[in-house]
Amino acid sequence: MRLLYVMDPLETMHPLKDTTFALMRATAERGHESLHCLPAQLSHRDGRVFAHARQAIISDEAPHHAYGRREVVALDELDAVLVRKDPPFDTAYLLATQVLEHARGKVLIANDPRGLREANEKLYALNFSKWMARTIVSANLEEILDFARDAGGRAVIKPLDGAGGVGVMTLSAGDRNARAIVDVVTHEGKRPAMVQAFLDQVTEGDKRVLLLDGEPLGAILRVPRGDDFRANIHVGGSVVATELSTREREIVDDLAPRLRADGLFFVGLDLIGEHLTEVNVTSPTGIQELARLSGGQPAARVIRWVEERRVKR
Secondary structure, eight states: OEEEEEOSOGGGOOTTTOHHHHHHHHHHHTTOEEEEEOGGGEEEETTEEEEEEEEEEEOSSSSOEEEEEEEEEEGGGSSEEEEOOOSOOOHHHHHHHHHHGGGBTTBEEESOHHHHHHOOTTGGGGGGGGGSOSEEEEOOHHHHHHHHHHTTSEEEEEETTOOTTTTOEEEETTOTTHHHHHHHHTTTTTSOEEEEEOOGGGGTOEEEEEEETTEEEEEEEEEOOTTOSOOOGGGTOEEEEOOOOHHHHHHHHHHHHHHHHTTOOEEEEEEETTEEEEEEOSSOOOHHHHHHHHOSOHHHHHHHHHHHHSOOO
């Protein structure tokens, strides 16, 4: 097969951490070819979508990645397109999904461009609010502060376009910095933010569940540093092995039909204290940590799924 990865430059990948690196390595191990392009290297001409691509060569030995030959390739002549551009979902990301729209149904695209546009990683979780802690989305200063007081005096505020824990802060009733924090995150009331009741279980960890076509590949538990409440790996959280509880399996089963319907095939759910907090769809991470802790080959499972689901010609 020939797979196109629409993503950031290869140089941004960490060979021991990056999920896309593991997927490319599994692609090569299964005898397939990886191609690489940036979102801006997609084009549309005469009703078809093309990529100004380069061959991506991956190795476990340094240097870990290299570019091969250049070519302009029609997406409908490929076996799959894997959209792995890291957040934020900005205007450039939006435009890339709108170009990819014209390749829908002609090649397997994961995740689907319509699904990517639909699923803001914070707001999409509201479709499943029964599994969430108390949550509001607002840009109103007083409404947010009232919510924090009503939620037991402590809440978490998140920018809607953030990733990796960046910009996520706690709000405490009576804290003289609370108003300033809300102003910063909401850009002084110009942008809504998500505010959630603080879950004490975050000290035990934030569970990342990787799903493939609605079924769990497995889960890892990200444990925050002693001096931070955020458990994201990006900000220094450590990773330990974990399993899904009965309630967490119920959450997965409830989300799976909607995820499949929206073409969101490779997804990372974030759970704290058996509550859903986010649905990560743009470039879910954690597959290398999962492989090391479980002893399995989750990246190879993803590529086998692509082999089975690709558009037959």
